[in-house]
Amino acid sequence: MTNLLKRLHEFSFARFLASGAFNTLATYALYLMLLNIINYKASYTITYIFGIFLSYFLNRHFVFKSTTGSRSILLYPLVYLAQYLASMGILWLWIDHLHFNEKVAPLIAVIITIPLTYLLSKAIFTKK
Template identity: 45%
Template sequence: MNHAVVREIVRFLASGLINTGVTYAIYLALLSKAGYAIAYTVAYLIGIALSYLLSTRFVFRVNHSARRAVIFPVVYLIQYLFGLTVLHASVTWLGIPEAFAALVSTVLSIPLTFVLSRLVLVNGHAQRKTAP
């Protein structure tokens, strides 16, 4: 693995921590007012917008484009379906408390999200920003 990809992975993990912290706080805030699936969905949608901004500017350092902005949510649709399945299995079959099950879902989806995000934002696109 080359150094550029390793740096992207490190930046991806850092941005993911920020995004996870924000969306988990939103999830917990909503959990008292709605069921876990609705709380997860709302927090997840907010996280998509934050992730796009962090991924284009900080992680992969690519220019924003309408095409990327339209395609990027597909990454998160796939991750959402995966995450909701893991969330449901964690709560229903494994008995993990709802407040922690979202974290299990997030951790298990990290590799999938990195690969899909990189495919959408970097592969096949020559509009990379110059690194600071």
């Protein structure tokens, strides 16, 4: 089992999924707390901004072990702008038009946008 975990750790996509799971749990908990006091759009936006900072730290230091410095700081928000727009579209469709539960919709949006986020993050954090 230890050997398997060690091998998984060598793959950036496995580290990306692990850090993403941690980030998702942390931001989802914040989202649910904020839903008690503000609407889903504001809750999602605040949580999303917090998640960008957490994700940047995890991706730079744990997933890609990058030393790209200021280049990544400047480009990384563009990854999450793309993911935010895609996710907000999914939330809007699923909550306002399909009447799905607003507590579950962000989790579905994260799952759907994983490939987009990984590929854009990898492009930013890996040296060419």
